[in-house]
Amino acid sequence: xxxxxxIGAGNIGEMIAxxxxxxxEYTVTIAxxxxxxxxxxxxxxxxxxxxxxxxxxxxxxxxxxxKFAVLSAAPFSITPGIAKAAHAAGVxxxxxxxxxxxxxxxxxxxxxxxxxxxxxxxxxxxxxxIVAADLAKRFDSLDSLRMRVGALPEYPSNSLSYxxxxxxxxxxxxxxxxxxxIVDGVLTMVPALEEIEHFAxxxxxxxxxxxxxxxGTLCETLQGKVRSLNYRTIRYPGHRDIMKTLIxxxxxxxxxxxxxxxxxxxxxxxxxxxxIVFVTATGxxxxxxxxxxxxxxxxxxxxxxxxxxxxxxxxxxxxxxxVDMLAAGKLPQKGFVKQEDISLEDFLANRFxxxxxxxxxxxxxxxx
Numbered sequence: 001x002x003x004x005x006x007i008g009a010g011n012i013g014e015m016i017a018x019x020x021x022x023x024x025e026y027t028v029t030i031a032x033x034x035x036x037x038x039x040x041x042x043x044x045x046x047x048x049x050x051x052x053x054x055x056x057x058x059x060x061x062x063x064x065x066x067k068f069a070v071l072s073a074a075p076f077s078i079t080p081g082i083a084k085a086a087h088a089a090g091v092x093x094x095x096x097x098x099x100x101x102x103x104x105x106x107x108x109x110x111x112x113x114x115x116x117x118x119x120x121x122x123x124x125x126x127x128x129x130i131v132a133a134d135l136a137k138r139f140d141s142l143d144s145l146r147m148r149v150g151a152l153p154e155y156p157s158n159s160l161s162y163x164x165x166x167x168x169x170x171x172x173x174x175x176x177x178x179x180x181x182i183v184d185g186v187l188t189m190v191p192a193l194e195e196i197e198h199f200a201x202x203x204x205x206x207x208x209x210x211x212x213x214x215x216g217t218l219c220e221t222l223q224g225k226v227r228s229l230n231y232r233t234i235r236y237p238g239h240r241d242i243m244k245t246l247i248x249x250x251x252x253x254x255x256x257x258x259x260x261x262x263x264x265x266x267x268x269x270x271x272x273x274x275x276i277v278f279v280t281a282t283g284x285x286x287x288x289x290x291x292x293x294x295x296x297x298x299x300x301x302x303x304x305x306x307x308x309x310x311x312x313x314x315x316x317x318x319x320x321x322x323v324d325m326l327a328a329g330k331l332p333q334k335g336f337v338k339q340e341d342i343s344l345e346d347f348l349a350n351r352f353x354x355x356x357x358x359x360x361x362x363x364x365x366x367x368x
Contacts, residue, residue, distance in 0.1 A: 001046075002327050005063055005091075006030045007054050007082055008073030009037040012096065012166070015308055015316035016073060019352060020323075021047045022304050031063060054078050060085035067091050069115075069323055075169050080105050083117065090114040092333075094323055096122040096315060098174055098213030107217070110336025116326055118337040121319040123275065123311070124149040124231070125216030126339055127356065130347055131279050131294050132218060133340035138292060139283030142226045147215065148208050148278040150234025151311040153270050154299070160243070161236035163270040165311040168260045174233070175243060176253045177212035180219045182229035187219050193244050195230075198237065201278065201295065208232035209240045217338045234276050274299050275310040277356075296358055303355075313355050321353035 002025065006017055009032035020026040021044070031052035032038050038049045053059050055078055064070060064085060069092035072082045076099035083106045086093035092115045097103060103119045110117040120126050128147050136142050153163040164171075178189040196209040214231035222229055247253035252262070275298040282291045300309045308316075322342065325331050330346055347353040 002026050002068040003066055004028045004323070005067045005070040006073065007052065007070065008032060008075075009034070009041055009049075010073060010167070011309075011312055012315050013073040014041060015312045016071060016320060017041065017047055018304055018306070019316055019320045021045075023351075025327075029063070029067075054085075055081050057081075057085065061089060064089040064091050069094060069326065071319060071323060072096065073319075075167065076102055076173060077169070079119075083109055083119075086115070087113050087117070092116045092118070092323075092326060094118045094121045094319055094326075096120070096126070096319060098122075098125060098170055100177065100180065100213055103213075103217065107336050113335055115334055116332055116337050117335065118322060118326070118331070118339075120213075120216045120339055121322045122315040123151070123277075123318060124214045127314065127318045127347070128214065128231070128277060128279065129216045129218055129339035130342050130344050131277065132281070133221075134344035135279060135281040135292050135294060136222065136226070136283075139281065139285055139290070140287075142222070142281065142283040143289070144228040144280075144282045145218075145222070145226055145230075146228075146280045147231045148234050148276070149214060149231075150206065150208070150276045151314075152234065152236065152274055152276065154272045154274050155270075156236050158267065159238070160267065161239050162267065163273070164264065164267050165270065165273050165309060166315065168263055169256075172253075172256050172259055172263075174211040174213050175247060176256075179210045179212045179231070180215050181210075181231075182219055182223060182226055185224070185227050187223050190230075193240055193247070195232070196240055197232070201276065202297075205237055206234050206276075207237045207240055208234045216340070218340055221338060221340055234278070271300050271307060271309045273310045275314045277314075296356065298356065317352045317355035321347055321350040324350055324352055 017028045017030045027046045031050040070086045072095035076097045079097045079102045087109045106119040151165045181190045211233040252259040277296045279294045298310045
């Protein structure tokens with residue numbers, strides 16, 4: 001049995017705990033500072049609850065004793081402290097953050113870590129980087145790599161055409177912070193909410209625009225190897241313009257707590273969502289300019305006797321697959337581990353990664 005400390009008892013944390021405990025191979029202590037969040041969790045065999053201040057070095061040191069790994073499903077603002085505590089304790093560390101600054105800290109800690117430091121283990125960044133790296137390696141020379149991801153309501157019914165499907169803090173952060181990209185071969189920063197594009201998939205119209213953090217560490221990995229690399233978030237048409245008005249014109253980006261309160265008071269959550277993953281790569285194969293595309297949609301469904309949303313499934317299954325591969329010895333056991341270093345084939349073969357499975361085998365289609 002592997003002992004796991006899971007920090008964050010929100011919607012994603014709840015599913016992570018359920019998935020890991022259901023295997024009979026993990027014991028999970030789910031920790032949170034809020035009694036209200038912990039009250040949603042039902043203790044059972046191999047699952048216990050802990051009220052924890054993750055910003056306290058002493059409390060973290062105690063909680064990490066005898067743990068195989070700590071998984072952070074907490075807000076990005078406290079992940080640096082959790083990473084430092086894991087580093088000090090020599091415990092494997094995994095998180096779901098999209099925050100670029102937090103990841104750079106984890107990268108630095110990985111240089112001297114006695115255990116694996118694996119940030120950005122969710123959907124985007126996370127699975128999207130694994131897919132992108134798999135496509136990229138199939139070219140003799142790579143020209144462009146375009147990554148698009150969206151977690152959307154199946155039935156939009158407000159002017160934003162949006163429901164709150166994951167962390168409000170995370171959404172606000174990715175809409176406000178500068179975004180990494182490679183433009184004409186040069187790593188650069190581009191503004192969030194800009195470079196909007198429109199496209200259709202399966203007869204449905206979408207827009208996509210720059211948001212922060214989705215590329216993970218791919219810019220550093222592919223710098224000098226690709227002419228164009230970018231990540232954009234998918235939404236229904238019209239969403240970007242309203243958000244831009246709120247964040248920039250009304251300056252709510254400067255008052256994030258107020259912005260969060262407004263969104264959570266006005267925009268309902270939903271379990272009826274769809275996650276879209278869309279990656280396109282172009283480059284040379286045997287001297288010929290070619291394009292490869294990965295496209296997938298993941299919907300809410302029942303797992304282990306409970307209905308989970310698409311964003312819960314994609315995020316929780318992703319980090320569970322990575323910790324499962326780590327426990328099986330299929331990933332490095334120390335130092336900084338990039339998402340793009342993880343084999344897509346191994347990921348999809350994993351019992352948790354299989355949640356991303358498509359009706360037709362991905363590798364068979366690429367070989368056709």
